[in-house]
Amino acid sequence: MGTTKQIESVSSVLKVFGILQALGEQQEIGITDIAQRLMMSKSTVYRFLQTMKTAGYVSQEGDSEKYSLTLKLFELGSKALEHVDMIALADRQMRSITKKTGEALHLGAFDDDAIIYIHKIDSRYNLRMYSRIGRRNPLYSTAIGKVLLAYRPEDEVRQILKNIEFIAHTQHTLKNLDAFIEELAKVRQEAVGEDCEEQEEGLRCLAVPVFDRFGVVIAGMSISFPTIRFDIARRDEYIAMLHEAAATLSSQLGYHDYPSYHHVTA
Known part of the structure; x- marks a missing residue:
């Protein structure tokens, strides 16, 4: 059980970095584009983006599905x-x-x-x-x-x-x-x-x-x-x-x- 959870945690971290990289390569990008590029489900991409948005690393363009990086990574x-x-x-x-x-x-x-x-x-x-x-x-x-x-x-x-x-x-x-x-x-x-x-x-x-x-x-x-x-x-x-x-x-x-x-x- 412990090994399974560890593998899931590593997988989640890799997905987060994949999304950050995709955001870094394009000024604004939508959930659908990210999901297709990373071969992830749209619901998974959305969940990660909302978490990163809450943490201040990602901003959302109004009510659209367009997202972009904030300057927080630059500050770090x-x-x-x-x-x-x-x-x-x-x-x-x-x-x-x-x-x-x-x-x-x-x-x-x-x-x-x-x-x-x-x-x-x-x-x-x-x-x-x-x-x-x-x-x-x-x-x-x-x-x-x-x-x-x-x-x-x-x-x-x-x-x-x-x-x-x-x-x-x-x-x-x-x-x-x-x-x-x-x-x-x-x-x-x-x-x-x-x-x-x-x-x-x-x-x-x-x-x-x-x-x-x-x-x-x-x-x-x-x-x-x-x-x-x-x-x-x-x-x-x-x-x-x-x-x-x-x-x-x-x-x-x-x-x-x-x-x-x-x-x-x-």
């Missing part, structure tokens, strides 16, 4: 392309820092109610942070998560995290939303997010924001250290390297007013 493709461009530009900056420090660099983006790693450069040391591209981590206990939210209005941050349970990954993890909001004020002032063993015992991270041409933080760039290799005396040096890299990347993305670093004493 543009977002993916933006990340691809950003990753290619970020790679050179990140590799430069890893070459100087030997430590791991990560690029993370906002994904619903978490961060997702979209690029990384591994540490040259055997003792290193475990990570992989595509891995998700909480916003509230990661340096990247902090810089991704620090420049958003407080009410928006509260809305994003309203259903999030603040799990104590370690004894250092922030305990609630109010504590997190308070932490974000410091992040904005320094233009630096810091994870002091909040996500994982024995691991520290520093992160800085990456801005797009509209001044919106679209990513965070971080450096990660096992605590035994983190030299607090070099903290400002690490931050300066990150800021230089992120400012260069932000400039390449069209933003030229990168914030200055102001050390905040505890």
Whole structure:
């Protein structure tokens, strides 16, 4: 039974993409034409088109049976392309820092109610942070998560995290939303997010924001250290390297007013 359902699901996905392709090849096309082209019943084509219309990917010409694509697929493709461009530009900056420090660099983006790693450069040391591209981590206990939210209005941050349970990954993890909001004020002032063993015992991270041409933080760039290799005396040096890299990347993305670093004493 499970195999049959899986085959049906795959078949349905293929039909959807077939309809999208047919719509993409012709500005306006009717149900009958699509059904004949794809060798599907008109009722099946109609059902899929109505679902895609509800989702916003297809528009219907009045009460006729003519359908066309909306710009929603273009918007999705543009977002993916933006990340691809950003990753290619970020790679050179990140590799430069890893070459100087030997430590791991990560690029993370906002994904619903978490961060997702979209690029990384591994540490040259055997003792290193475990990570992989595509891995998700909480916003509230990661340096990247902090810089991704620090420049958003407080009410928006509260809305994003309203259903999030603040799990104590370690004894250092922030305990609630109010504590997190308070932490974000410091992040904005320094233009630096810091994870002091909040996500994982024995691991520290520093992160800085990456801005797009509209001044919106679209990513965070971080450096990660096992605590035994983190030299607090070099903290400002690490931050300066990150800021230089992120400012260069932000400039390449069209933003030229990168914030200055102001050390905040505890």
